[in-house]
Structures are given as C-alpha cells and as structure tokens.
Amino acid sequence: MSIVTSSFIPPQRTLMGPGPSDVDPRILTALAQPTIGHLDPLFVDLMDNTKKLLQFAFQTNNALTMPVSAPGSAGMEAVFVNLVEPGDKVIVCQNGVFGGRMQQNVERCGGQAIMVQDDWGCATDIHKLEETLKKHPDAKAVAFVHAETSTGVRNDAKALCALAKKYGCLTIVDAVTSLGGIELAVDEWQIDAIYSGTQKCLSCVPGLSPVSFSQTAIEVIKKRQSAVQSWFLDMDLVMGYWGQGTKRAYHHTAPVNSIYALHEALLILHAEGLQAAWQRHADKHQLLKVGLENLGLEFVVKQQDRLPQLNMVRIPDGVDDALVRQRLLNEFNLEIGAGLGVLAGKVWRIGLMGYGANTKNVDYCINALSQVLVKS
Amino acid sequence: MSIVTSSFIPPQRTLMGPGPSDVDPRILTALAQPTIGHLDPLFVDLMDNTKKLLQFAFQTNNALTMPVSAPGSAGMEAVFVNLVEPGDKVIVCQNGVFGGRMQQNVERCGGQAIMVQDDWGCATDIHKLEETLKKHPDAKAVAFVHAETSTGVRNDAKALCALAKKYGCLTIVDAVTSLGGIELAVDEWQIDAIYSGTQKCLSCVPGLSPVSFSQTAIEVIKKRQSAVQSWFLDMDLVMGYWGQGTKRAYHHTAPVNSIYALHEALLILHAEGLQAAWQRHADKHQLLKVGLENLGLEFVVKQQDRLPQLNMVRIPDGVDDALVRQRLLNEFNLEIGAGLGVLAGKVWRIGLMGYGANTKNVDYCINALSQVLVKS
Numbered sequence: 001m002s003i004v005t006s007s008f009i010p011p012q013r014t015l016m017g018p019g020p021s022d023v024d025p026r027i028l029t030a031l032a033q034p035t036i037g038h039l040d041p042l043f044v045d046l047m048d049n050t051k052k053l054l055q056f057a058f059q060t061n062n063a064l065t066m067p068v069s070a071p072g073s074a075g076m077e078a079v080f081v082n083l084v085e086p087g088d089k090v091i092v093c094q095n096g097v098f099g100g101r102m103q104q105n106v107e108r109c110g111g112q113a114i115m116v117q118d119d120w121g122c123a124t125d126i127h128k129l130e131e132t133l134k135k136h137p138d139a140k141a142v143a144f145v146h147a148e149t150s151t152g153v154r155n156d157a158k159a160l161c162a163l164a165k166k167y168g169c170l171t172i173v174d175a176v177t178s179l180g181g182i183e184l185a186v187d188e189w190q191i192d193a194i195y196s197g198t199q200k201c202l203s204c205v206p207g208l209s210p211v212s213f214s215q216t217a218i219e220v221i222k223k224r225q226s227a228v229q230s231w232f233l234d235m236d237l238v239m240g241y242w243g244q245g246t247k248r249a250y251h252h253t254a255p256v257n258s259i260y261a262l263h264e265a266l267l268i269l270h271a272e273g274l275q276a277a278w279q280r281h282a283d284k285h286q287l288l289k290v291g292l293e294n295l296g297l298e299f300v301v302k303q304q305d306r307l308p309q310l311n312m313v314r315i316p317d318g319v320d321d322a323l324v325r326q327r328l329l330n331e332f333n334l335e336i337g338a339g340l341g342v343l344a345g346k347v348w349r350i351g352l353m354g355y356g357a358n359t360k361n362v363d364y365c366i367n368a369l370s371q372v373l374v375k376s
Numbered sequence: 377m378s379i380v381t382s383s384f385i386p387p388q389r390t391l392m393g394p395g396p397s398d399v400d401p402r403i404l405t406a407l408a409q410p411t412i413g414h415l416d417p418l419f420v421d422l423m424d425n426t427k428k429l430l431q432f433a434f435q436t437n438n439a440l441t442m443p444v445s446a447p448g449s450a451g452m453e454a455v456f457v458n459l460v461e462p463g464d465k466v467i468v469c470q471n472g473v474f475g476g477r478m479q480q481n482v483e484r485c486g487g488q489a490i491m492v493q494d495d496w497g498c499a500t501d502i503h504k505l506e507e508t509l510k511k512h513p514d515a516k517a518v519a520f521v522h523a524e525t526s527t528g529v530r531n532d533a534k535a536l537c538a539l540a541k542k543y544g545c546l547t548i549v550d551a552v553t554s555l556g557g558i559e560l561a562v563d564e565w566q567i568d569a570i571y572s573g574t575q576k577c578l579s580c581v582p583g584l585s586p587v588s589f590s591q592t593a594i595e596v597i598k599k600r601q602s603a604v605q606s607w608f609l610d611m612d613l614v615m616g617y618w619g620q621g622t623k624r625a626y627h628h629t630a631p632v633n634s635i636y637a638l639h640e641a642l643l644i645l646h647a648e649g650l651q652a653a654w655q656r657h658a659d660k661h662q663l664l665k666v667g668l669e670n671l672g673l674e675f676v677v678k679q680q681d682r683l684p685q686l687n688m689v690r691i692p693d694g695v696d697d698a699l700v701r702q703r704l705l706n707e708f709n710l711e712i713g714a715g716l717g718v719l720a721g722k723v724w725r726i727g728l729m730g731y732g733a734n735t736k737n738v739d740y741c742i743n744a745l746s747q748v749l750v751k752s
C-alpha cells in the first residue's frame with residue numbers, strides 16, 4: 001500500500017465513548033497557539049500556573065503536582081516505579097481492566113501484587129480489602145481505581161483510603177476517569193499518589209497525565225534503596241524541571257502545545273467550579289439514564305456504584321454489537337464504547353465526560369440509538 | 377501566589393535554539409482539528425499512513441516503525457528497556473549530554489555501560505570505539521548519538537554502525553536532531569534501533585518520539601529472558617496497538633491530535649523530498665556561517681564535523697551570555713540556545729531546523745545579534 005499524500009481532515013464526531021471525550025473548541029484553539037521554547041520564562045510561568053490549577057482540581061496542597069508528559073498509562077507507571085522497590089508488597093484491588101494493569105506495573109517493578117478481586121461491574125468490597133490487610137501486615141501500599149473506565153463502577157475512594165491508612169499503608173489511586181467528573185479530594189482522603197488523564201472529564205486532548213504525590217510519598221521516594229528504573233519518569237529528575245523558582249534543570253522537552261491545552265481545560269474547570277462540574281455530570285447522567293431505560297436498555301452496575309460519566313448498559317439479546325456501533329459512527333458520527341475484556345460483546349459504554357456532559361449530547365445519543373435499535 | 381485565571385496567549389517567537397523549532401502553521405492547523413476516537417477506523421488508517429511516512433523519513437522497511445506517545449527521552453528509554461537485559465554490556469559513545477543519558481538508561485536496565493569518551497565538541501573517534509570493541513568481545517550493542525544537540529557535532533553514523541556490525545553488535549542510534557536535517561539511512565546503515573523527536577527538523581510540536589526497530593532487534597526482544605521493565609514502553613504490547621490489520625488491541629490512548637500534527641509534518645517532508653530537505657539545511661547553514669563569522673563569532677566544532685541544523689559558537693570575551701539571550705528574546709522575540717553542561721556560559725547554540733531553516737530566519741538572527749552585540 002502506498003503513502004496517502006493528502007492532509008488528514010477528520011470528521012466532527014460526537015465522542016460518547018470511554019474517552020477521548022468531546023474537546024471544548026476553546027481547548028483546540030489554545031492547542032494551536034504558536035509554540036514557544038520549553039525554557040522560555042513565559043512557559044515557566046505557564047507551568048507554575050498549570051501546577052496551581054492541578055492542585056485545585058485534585059484538591060491538594062501537594063508541591064509535587066504536575067502533568068507527566070505522556071498518557072495516563074505513563075502516569076500510572078510514574079507512580080509505581082517511584083514508590084515500589086523490588087520485594088515490596090502492594091495490595092491491588094481489581095474489578096476491571098485497570099486494576100490488572102496496576103498488577104502488571106507492580107510486578108515489573110519487582111514487587112509482589114496481592115490481589116483483591118471483585119467481579120467486573122461490582123464495586124471493590126471493603127471487607128475483602130480489610131481481610132487482605134490483616135493477612136499482609138507488611139504491605140507497603142494499597143492501590144485501586146477510583147472510576148473503572150472498563151465497567152463504569154465507582155469505588156469508594158474515601159473509605160478505601162481510610163482503611164489503608166488505618167493499616168499504615170500508602171494509598172495509590174487511579175483517577176484517570178474521575179478527575180473533574182465526580183468528587184475527589186486528595187488531601188482530605190489521604191491519597192499519597194494519584195494519576196489522571198486529560199482526555200476524560202477534563203475534555204482535553206489525550207496525551208498528558210496529571211499526577212500528585214503527598215509528602216509521605218516523597219519521603220518514601222527519598223529513602224529508596226535502589227534507583228528508579230525509569231529515567232524518563234524518575235520524579236527526582238522531573239521535579240528539577242517542574243520544581244519551584246525560575247531556575248529549572250533541563251530534563252526533557254515538555255510538550256508545549258499540549259500544556260497550553262491542559263492549562264485551558266483547567267481554567268474552564270476552575271471557572272465552572274468543582275461542585276458545579278460534579279453536579280452537571282450527575283444531572284446529565286440522570287437524563288441519560290431515563291432515556292436509556294425508555295429504550296429498554298438496562299444498566300449493569302448497581303445504582304449506588306454507578307459513575308455518572310461512564311454508563312455501561314447490557315446489549316439486548318439479538319442485537320449486533322459491532323453493527324450498531326458502526327451505524328452510529330457512520331450515520332450519526334457518534335462514537336460509543338464497546339465492552340472490554342470479559343465484557344466484550346456484552347455491553348456498551350456511554351461516556352458523559354466534561355464538555356460532552358450536556359443535554360444536547362444526551363438527546364442526540366438517545367435519538368440515534370432509538371433509530372438504530374429499531375432498524376438493526 | 378494565586379491562580380492566574382486568564383487564557384495563555386503566547387507571543388510569536390522565532391525559535392532558533394536547540395528545539396523546539398519554528399512550527400509550520402500547516403502543522404498547528406492540523407493539530408487543532410477535531411479530536412476523534414483512538415480506535416476510530418479513520419484514526420487507524422491515519423496510524424497506518426503515519427507509519428509509512430515514518431518508514432520513508434527513516435529510509436527503512438522495518439515493520440516496527442511508529443511514534444512513541446511521549447517525548448524523545450521516552451523514545452530513548454523505549455529502545456533501551458526493550459533491548460537491554462540485566463548483565464548486558466552496551467558500549468556507549470559519549471561526546472555530549474545525550475551520550476550520558478544513554479549511559480543512565482543502560483544502567484537503569486541493569487546493564488553495564490562501557491563508555492567511549494570524546495571531548496564535547498569533537499566527533500566520536502572511531503579508533504577508540506574499535507579498541508573498546510576488541511576489549512569487550514561480549515558487548516551486545518553499540519549506542520551513539522547521530523547529531524549531538526548539546527554541541528552541534530555530527531557523529532559518522534554510517535561508519536560507526538559498520539564497525540559495530542563487524543564486531544557482531546546491535547546498533548542503537550539517537551536521531552532526535554538528525555531526522556529530516558541530515559542524511560540518515562536506517563536500512564542501508566544497518567541501524568537496529570533508532571529514536572527521534574518531533575520538535576527538531578520535523579518542525580512539529582514537541583511530545584512524540586518516532587522509533588524504528590530492525591528484524592534483528594525484534595528477534596533479540598523475542599528472546600528476552602526477563603520481562604521488559606516498562607509496561608508503557610513494552611514494544612510487544614505497543615505493537616498490538618500499532619500493528620498490522622484492522623484489529624487493534626487497546627494499549628493506551630494515543631495522543632490523537634499530536635498524531636495529526638506529526639502526520640502533517642511528515643507529509644511536508646515527503647513533498648519536499650529528503651535530499652532537498654537535507655540540501656536546504658546545508659545551504660542555510662552556509663548562509664548563517666558567513667553571517668556569524670562576519671560578526672566575529674567563531675564556531676567551536678571542526679568544519680567537517682558540524683551539523684547544519686545546530687550551530688555552536690563561542691561567546692566572545694566580555695559579553696554577558698544571559699543578557700544577550702534575554703535581549704534577543706525580549707526585543708526581538710528571538711530564542712537562541714544556551715550552552716549545556718560543561719559548555720554552559722561559554723557557547724550559544726543556534727538552530728536551523730526544518731521549517732525554521734530559511735533565509736528570513738538567518739537574516740533576522742544575524743541582524744538581531746549584530747544589534748545586541750554592539751550594544752551589550
């Protein structure tokens with residue numbers, strides 16, 4: 001196959017899958033501003049303001065709060081490679097795809113992952129976690145996913161962290177799909193290390209991973225016996241670049257334009273306010289729920305454990321999963337998500353994230369689904 | 377300090393430092409196109425065409441050719457974590473900052489880095505490399521930097537690779553600043569693993585790292601005894617996503633808009649042609665050289681080892697380094713680069729990369745320098 005030599009002009013999709021979500025046009029405009037140097041004093045100021053806005057979004061005073069220059073999976077890896085040393089025991093709660101990825105990370109750091117398993121679509125059982133904590137008093141950390149993108153389940157981050165702390169463990173939280181969409185309070189909940197993504201409820205383009213580390217986590221990093229196995233993600237080095245003051249040590253070239261976009265996304269969240277953003281996600285979820293149920297579609301996750309921003313419904317018997325998604329994409333320019341892992345072919349995942357959590361998207365999705373389901 | 381709540385509007389700089397370089401407006405336009413899903417069939421097609429364009433730019437048929445979703449330092453790490461296992465010996469040629477970073481990478485993989493040192497500003501001495509190869513017949517790979525961004529030196533990649541191959545070693549090449557600016561022929565030169573960056577001679581925004589692995593390198597990866605220590609950079613997993621065919625395994629969310637930009641940058645290079653792009657860099661370098669020498673500025677690197685895209689000149693006695701760069705930035709919106717490491721305060725680095733390698737930039741830079749040097 002030969003090279004296509006024409007520019008790529010994408011269609012205007014409505015993105016209601018598990019992410020990326022619809023990007024606010026303001027953010028695309030910010031993204032396309034002229035590139036400046038990554039050591040330009042104006043860029044250094046922008047980095048500082050981005051850090052402050054991330055502290056606001058995470059609800060933390062952690063000094064070590066910044067975007068990793070790579071997607072959420074690299075943010076996850078940044079947390080694990082800095083905190084886990086060979087031989088460390090980490091309790092990982094899994095009830096979907098991303099808990100499994102945490103296990104991979106622990107093991108690739110030479111650590112031992114003690115798994116707390118719950119069914120996909122159910123919340124992590126806090127009693128199981130407590131039993132595991134009792135059995136492994138030498139565990140260094142407890143890790144779990146706040147908003148499981150693969151199932152639409154909300155794990156009770158506040159309660160899980162409180163329990164982990166009671167047993168003297170570090171707390172590691174995946175907030176890729178939760179940040180900006182549901183309540184999250186890093187300092188109040190005693191989260192020691194957290195990572196997120198830009199392409200979910202921040203409605204920014206994909207490619208960066210905001211992270212934050214508590215003072216406790218920093219002390220653990222400082223006392224490491226072994227070097228961090230990743231040079232790119234070594235927080236000691238990264239902080240020389242993202243640290244305080246005007247003197248920055250060159251580490252890598254920051255993705256300048258992506259930072260413009262993240263900054264703009266965080267300004268939008270700041271202007272709306274966290275409470276208002278969380279409420280909007282809850283409200284639009286209610287609207288979508290009514291619409292989906294009117295179409296006869298059933299939610300998989302129990303009501304109290306559902307994420308407003310990721311709605312997982314069972315595919316009705318006799319309906320062709322791939323055909324429906326293909327028709328939505330081709331006839332309506334509408335993307336919804338397929339099932340992942342054990343849920344592939346059994347569910348759809350409908351996202352209501354950030355800018356995309358609005359009445360117009362809800363109505364459009366319900367309308368499109370009603371037409372495609374009748375005819376498919 | 378409180379949060380600044382206004383949007384960030386960067387000035388229009390002229391970027392003539394070590395990168396990022398001036399971005400072609402066509403690329404910024406591509407960057408700001410509407411985001412589509414990372415598993416959208418149209419995006420999968422775009423990924424395929426991007427791979428083909430990268431094969432063209434690298435002059436390779438390597439199937440494993442793709443952009444890593446993170447900056448050049450992550451591309452470097454992708455190469456080392458996949459190829460180096462604990463105990464492996466890697467010969468690293470260092471004559472600047474980036475050779476030292478390679479050493480760090482080898483050691484963090486548990487490997488042993490055998491260093492071939494040359495002075496910063498001089499090319500790697502091929503005789504030293506041969507002596508080292510003779511002393512270490514068990515070395516697995518030879519690694520070096522093609523275009524040392526920290527000094528403006530071109531290492532003779534073709535000759536160094538030929539020698540490494542004669543001794544049965546894998547060849548690992550840093551092409552961050554060379555790709556698109558000077559001759560580079562991955563297959564002809566028998567390069568087994570190579571990484572580059574988007575923000576140098578491709579004139580794209582920073583944030584991605586094109587990489588390519590030969591069939592020999594893939595065989596080495598397949599025969600690994602230990603798991604790759606990075607989940608995010610594990611080529612086995614990444615290839616499931618960037619691989620052939622329409623069936624892609626989800627690995628991470630690709631930075632969709634950054635791929636739009638890279639695709640456009642590669643289309644521009646393809647339309648100009650590699651030979652023409654290399655010649656343009658050489659021609660503009662000649663023009664700049666005459667201008668700089670007329671101002672009494674001296675090059676540090678010997679003529680035959682100079683990179684056209686990165687011009688390192690000595691700061692004249694009595695001239696205030698920081699003040700000159702500050703005045704260029706503030707009065708002319710012109711960025712040139714400072715010295716790195718042992719060369720800090722002693723040299724300037726003037727970039728002529730990609731879109732920025734044009735007569736207008738050369739004239740502007742010479743004019744600005746002539747005004748600032750007279751008055752400083």
